[in-house]
Amino acid sequence: MLYLQAYDLRGGNSVPYQHLDYTRLIEWLRTIVQTDPKSGYALFSAARIYAENPDPAKCRAVLEFLHEMFERDPDRRWPWLAHAAVVAKHRLGDLALALRYARAIDGSVRDPSAPLWAKQMEIFILEDLNEIEAAKVMLGGLIASGRGLDPSELRYLRNRLLNLELRSAIGR
DSSP: OHHHHHGGGSTTOOOOGGGSOHHHHHHHHHHHHHHSTTOOHHHHHHHHTGGGOSOHHHHHHHHHHHHHHHHHOHHHHHHHHHHHHHHHHHTSOOHHHHHHHHHHHHHHOOOTTSOHHHHHHHHHHHHHTTOHHHHHHHHHHHHHHOTTOOHHHHHHHHHHHHHHHHHHHHHO
């Protein structure tokens, strides 16, 4: 992994990260993850270095790699898919892709120590997509379940739901 990461830093190298062959790069990353599946270093690098490529196609390829790796171990790898959702939303402007990743996290992560914000991403992306009714239903269900909510989180979510209901009423 260090060799791969240092590739861009060698003195005579004229191929920076953004110009690498991303198909080959992803195969290297996949092999590294298979060699040490409990290490998060390759996935961290994928999310924080290689997905930051200004080329949208290369960025998407890395995000899909992160999704593929997430599916193999959701409870350990959700942070990298959460980052992928943020990159999809803010860097690529692809809310549908961000929603797909957020839904994967909400549907697959069972680790009780995973933070609630990771499982709430879907609600806020639905709101960004102007899917207000769907966001309200999910938010209402989350509030009703009370799962892992402290009083301040519950107050915040109730206020958010109230704002969605007002937005929905105004939009009619």
